[in-house]
Amino acid sequence: MSRKLTMSLESYLETIAELQIKFGAVRTSDLADEMGCKKSSVTSALQRLSEKGLINYQAYRPVTLTIEGHQAIERLSRFHGIIEDFLENVLDLPSDFSCEEACRLEHSLSKRTIERLKMFVDFIKTDTGKNKTAGIKNRFSKFLQDNED
Amino acid sequence: MSRKLTMSLESYLETIAELQIKFGAVRTSDLADEMGCKKSSVTSALQRLSEKGLINYQAYRPVTLTIEGHQAIERLSRFHGIIEDFLENVLDLPSDFSCEEACRLEHSLSKRTIERLKMFVDFIKTDTGKNKTAGIKNRFSKFLQDNED
DNA sequence: TAATATTGTTAGACATTTCTAATTCAGGGC
DNA sequence: GCCCTGAATTAGAAATGTCTAACAATATTA
CATH class of the missing domain: 1.10.60 (Diphtheria Toxin Repressor; domain 2)
Known part of the structure; x- marks a missing residue:
């Protein structure tokens, strides 16, 4: 098994981190809701993340990130x-x-x-355009307004 | 079969377009070289692109883009x-x-x-910073030099 | 033309990602 | 303690994308 994460697994990992902050324990159903997928897909992802050592996973129990998981996040x-x-x-x-x-x-x-x-x-953020009044951000805003379709 | 292209098929399609300009006919081997994959992977991709109506494909013959293929590109x-x-x-x-x-x-x-x-x-490209001498691009270049690690 | 080299495809494997449907587990009510 | 409900898992399917190895078609060339 490779160490590198796919986009999909990266997303699962991030969502676990979010939900951990938000709810404490992270359950399969919450993940499925948040990710907009079925619970069985979550289980599959959790098993693969676990194999890679990024989460602590035991069947039927809430998951947590490992140290490695946190570093990846x-x-x-x-x-x-x-x-x-x-x-x-x-x-x-x-x-x-x-x-x-x-x-x-x-x-x-x-x-x-x-x-x-x-x-x-x-x-x-630091550049002020040297004319004191308007930084790039402001000038771009104006540019956008002037060039509306 | 969905109409939407995956990243992988998009890449194959683009490479076909490039090689078509460069060489005229597009062969499996050229695609494999350019994509850095095996010829059998190319064949598989060509068959899927063909099903989606994006290329004209017949076994053992060079491929060309269809009108739809060109539009996608x-x-x-x-x-x-x-x-x-x-x-x-x-x-x-x-x-x-x-x-x-x-x-x-x-x-x-x-x-x-x-x-x-x-x-x-x-x-x-149009913004010159109003101080005539240096546009944003130049100021950013300088900023990069000043902040080298 | 016949032998050979190159090119292209198929077959079969595996990993990923997702789904549905069936099954299993855990916690609460009785 | 037993049953039920909901949460979680497994089993099995399908699509994608890739590989290796075997085979087929085409091209070259002697």
């Missing part, structure tokens, strides 16, 4: 944050959409692109 | 171009890397994000 959630920040605060997309889109993209963007994207967001 | 290659442009000319990443990354991302980014990204790249 950490990288993902950092990626998610950077992408969401870019979509919402640079591209000026609505926050709910940005979050959903980040959920997809965090599994596709390479580390290299992510890190550069972070640099760019940081840059945009 | 059009959307994808536009997406690819926008993403590559962003990576290379806004994030200032190397062009070969940008192309590879765009190949992955064109299958993940939503239409909405792509269109907004295009607006943003257009904006960056």
Whole structure:
């Protein structure tokens, strides 16, 4: 079994982390609801995550993340944050959409692109355009308004 | 059979289009080389693309795109171009890397994000920062140099 | 043309991901 | 303690996507 996670398993792992914070114990049904799939699919995913040592899983019991599971999540959630920040605060997309889109993209963007994207967001936030009044973000907002279809 | 393409089939279709321009006829072996997979995987993909009506396929003969195939490609290659442009000319990443990354991302980014990204790249290209000398691109380049690790 | 080399396909395997349907388990009520 | 209900799992199917190895078709070339 390879160590690398598929997009699907990454999503399950993240959702486990979310629900753990939200509810404490994480049950199969909650995961199925949140992921929009059947419970049997969840069981299958849990078994595969368990084989990879990312969750503590025993049949018929709530699951928890292992240390390794938490580490895997950490990288993902950092990626998610950077992408969401870019979509919402640079591209000026609505926050709910940005979050959903980040959920997809965090599994596709390479580390290299992510890190550069972070640099760019940081840059945009500090850059004021030297004319004091309007930073790039404001000018882009105006640009969007001027170019509405 | 669903009409929607998977990432994998999208990649095969694009590669067929590329090779068609490059070589005229598209053979299984060329596809396998370009995709970095075995010929039998190509055959399997070709059969599925054929069922979806995207390519003209007959065993042991070179393949060509159908009208539907061309249409599918059009959307994808536009997406690819926008993403590559962003990576290379806004994030200032190397062009070969940008192309590879765009190949992955064109299958993940939503239409909405792509269109907004295009607006943003257009904006960056016109925005000169109002101080005549340095546009955003130049300032970001400088920012990157100042913040090297 | 006949032998050979290349190219392409099939068959069969395996992993992933999902579903439905059947079964098993755990906790609460009696 | 026994039964029932709901939660969870298994079994079995299907689609995708890939591989290896065996086989078939085509091309080359002697």
